[in-house]
Structures are given as C-alpha cells and as structure tokens.
Amino acid sequence: MILTALANGSQHGYGIIIDVREISGGRVRLRAGTLYSALDRLRADELIAVDREEVVDGRLRRYYRLTPAGTKRLADEAARLQAAATAALTRLNLAGGMAT
Amino acid sequence: MTDQADLERGYRRLLASYPPEFRRENGQEILAVLMAGARDGQRRPGLAESADLIRSGLWMRLRPSVPRSARTVRAAVRLMYAGAAVSAAGLIIGLALIILDIQVAARGQFLGHSLAAYKQLVITVWIVFCLVGVSLWLWMARANGQGRTWARIVSTVLFVLTTLELGGAFTRPVSHAGSGAVVLYYGDAVLFAAGWLVGGAAVWLLWRPASDAFFKPPGSAQVLHEFHMAELDRLRSSRARSPRRV
Numbered sequence: 639m640i641l642t643a644l645a646n647g648s649q650h651g652y653g654i655i656i657d658v659r660e661i662s663g664g665r666v667r668l669r670a671g672t673l674y675s676a677l678d679r680l681r682a683d684e685l686i687a688v689d690r691e692e693v694v695d696g697r698l699r700r701y702y703r704l705t706p707a708g709t710k711r712l713a714d715e716a717a718r719l720q721a722a723a724t725a726a727l728t729r730l731n732l733a734g735g736m737a738t
Numbered sequence: 739m740t741d742q743a744d745l746e747r748g749y750r751r752l753l754a755s756y757p758p759e760f761r762r763e764n765g766q767e768i769l770a771v772l773m774a775g776a777r778d779g780q781r782r783p784g785l786a787e788s789a790d791l792i793r794s795g796l797w798m799r800l801r802p803s804v805p806r807s808a809r810t811v812r813a814a815v816r817l818m819y820a821g822a823a824v825s826a827a828g829l830i831i832g833l834a835l836i837i838l839d840i841q842v843a844a845r846g847q848f849l850g851h852s853l854a855a856y857k858q859l860v861i862t863v864w865i866v867f868c869l870v871g872v873s874l875w876l877w878m879a880r881a882n883g884q885g886r887t888w889a890r891i892v893s894t895v896l897f898v899l900t901t902l903e904l905g906g907a908f909t910r911p912v913s914h915a916g917s918g919a920v921v922l923y924y925g926d927a928v929l930f931a932a933g934w935l936v937g938g939a940a941v942w943l944l945w946r947p948a949s950d951a952f953f954k955p956p957g958s959a960q961v962l963h964e965f966h967m968a969e970l971d972r973l974r975s976s977r978a979r980s981p982r983r984v
Binding site for chain 1: 764770771792
C-alpha cells in the first residue's frame with residue numbers, strides 16, 4: 639500500500655497517509671506510528687529511499703521514493719494479486735455459467 | 739495556539755516511547771505528520787493514536803534492525819530472542835520446582851527445615867540468575883543486531899561457558915518432591931538443552947562467511963562518522979537554500 643502510494647513519484651509522510659486513504663477508498667487510515675514503523679522497515683530493506691528533504695514551518699520534511707528493488711517488489715506483488723484475482727474471476731464465471 | 743502547543747506537548751510525550759536514535763532522526767517529521775492530521779481545536783492526542791504511537795515505539799525498541807541482506811545475522815538475532823523466551827520459560831519452571839521442593843522440605847521429610855529457612859534466598863537467587871540469562875540473550879541480540887564486532891566474540895564465549903555447564907544440567911540431584919517435580923526437573927533440563935542448541939545455532943550463523951560483511955571492520959566507525967558529517971553539511975546547506983513554505 640505504501641509502495642503503491644510512492645509509485646508515481648516521491649511523497650512525504652502526510653502525503654502517503656492521504657494517498658493510502660484515497661487508494662483504499664477511505665478504508666485504510668494509516669496512523670503516524672504505524673506509517674513510520676513501516677517506512678523504517680522499508681528503508682532498512684532498501685525498498686524505499688529518502689528522495690529529498692525540505693524544511694516546512696521550521697520542521698524537516700522528508701520525501702520518500704521507491705528504489706529499483708522497491709519498484710520490482712511492487713510489480714511482483716501486483717502481478718501476484720492480479721493472477722489471484724484473475725483465477726477467482728475465471729472460476730466465478732465458470733460457476734455462474736454452469737448455474738444458468 | 740495554546741491548544742496546538744498542548745497537543746504538540748502531548749505528542750512529544752508519546753514519542754518518548756521510541757528509541758532516542760530513531761526520535762532524533764524522525765521525531766520532527768512524525769510530529770509534523772501528527773499535527774497535520776489533527777482535528778481543529780484538538781488539545782490532546784486521541785486514544786487510538788496514542789496506543790499506536792506507544793506500540794510502534796516499543797516495537798522499534800525491541801525488534802531487530804538488521805537489513806534483509808544480512809540474512810544469517812537476522813536469523814541469529816531472531817534465535818537469540820527465542821533463546822530469551824526459553825530462558826524465561828526456564829525461570830518459571832525452575833521456580834515451580836523450587837517451591838515444590840521447599841514445600842516438601844518444610845514438612846521435614848528430606849532436608850529438614852534448614853532449606854525452608856533459605857526459601858527467600860533460594861528463590862531470589864534463582865530469579866536473579868534467570869533474569870541475568872534473559873538479559874544476556876537480549877543484550878547479545880541487540881549488540882549483534884547492531885553489528886558490533888565484540889558482540890560476536892562475547893556471544894561465542896557465553897556459548898562455550900554454557901557448554902561447560904551442560905553436563906551439570908543433567909546431573910543435578912533429582913528433586914525430593916515426587917513425580918510432579920521429576921517432570922518439572924526434566925522440563926527444566928530440556929529447556930536448558932534447548933537454550934544451548936539455540937545458542938549454538940546462533941553462534942554458528944554469526945560466524946558464517948555471509949555474516950562477515952555485516953560486522954563492521956575496525957576503523958569503519960570513523961568512515962561512518964565522516965559520512966554522517968557530510969550528510970549534515972548537505973542538510974544544512976539545503977535548509978539554507980530552500981525557501982520557507984506554508
């Protein structure tokens with residue numbers, strides 16, 4: 639989810655929260671603590687990196703971006719989900735076809 | 739304005755649950771996100787929000803921060819946490835054994851009242867002994883997770899010392915308190931052996947060639963320091979350059 643939020647460009651923390659809420663249609667509301675634990679882990683795994691830092695209202699604001707490894711992970715994950723969704727839809731169609 | 743200051747103070751207090759290093763690095767940023775997400779006129783952090791911050795902060799303190807690339811060290815650190823859990827289980831079983839033994843002794847069947855007189859002492863010594871064991875596990879997990887070269891050596895020494903003790907674990911006189919105690923006694927011995935195996939596996943992983951890269955060669959602290967200083971300079975200059983935005 640966080641990786642998806644970063645897929646079309648770098649984002650700062652609050653931007654990711656807003657983005658994730660939008661992507662999920664309002665279902666997922668990331669909290670700051672959870673977000674930064676996840677960002678820290680993703681950084682340790684080198685899936686994301688700090689893109690740039692700005693100072694806004696006297697506070698440091700970091701922008702994160704996907705690393706090539708992060709992009710690959712996201713693509714793999716998306717392909718896996720798509721395959722699973724396709725399989726489910728195919729079977730549903732099949733079942734629906736048999737019922738009628 | 740004072741509402742905001744109150745709220746910020748509340749958030750700062752919650753951020754104390756994070757490790758200092760992480761707080762220095764990310765504290766301001768998290769605070770900005772929290773403040774941006776606050777409702778108008780909110781004076782105190784919400785309950786769910788607070789729980790989330792405390793949980794994340796404690797988790798950050800406890801969990802190993804070994805990158806995925808250092809797989810062997812990661813596994814070793816996890817084993818050490820498992821070792822700490824085994825030691826904690828040993829504490830409880832051992833405690834049950836001691837209490838059972840003392841109860842029987844107190845009835846004067848075997849060792850007489852002398853052992854019962856030392857009840858407090860025996861229990862205290864056992865608890866301290868086990869807590870030291872648990873702390874050693876956690877300490878080693880942490881230090882190895884940070885790639886300290888000495889931690890790998892200390893872990894190995896501790897493992898060797900435990901190995902010397904291994905024989906003793908199985909030759910202790912069996913308790914006087916009947917079959918229940920025998921089960922407990924063997925439970926404790928099995929746990930000791932399990933702890934030893936876990937430790938052995940962890941030490942083995944630490945000395946695998948794949949782990950070497952993670953343990954910093956001496957002198958790299960200097961390199962790291964220089965890197966941080968360069969980073970700081972870069973940050974300062976970028977701060978000076980970037981215009982303030984609302």
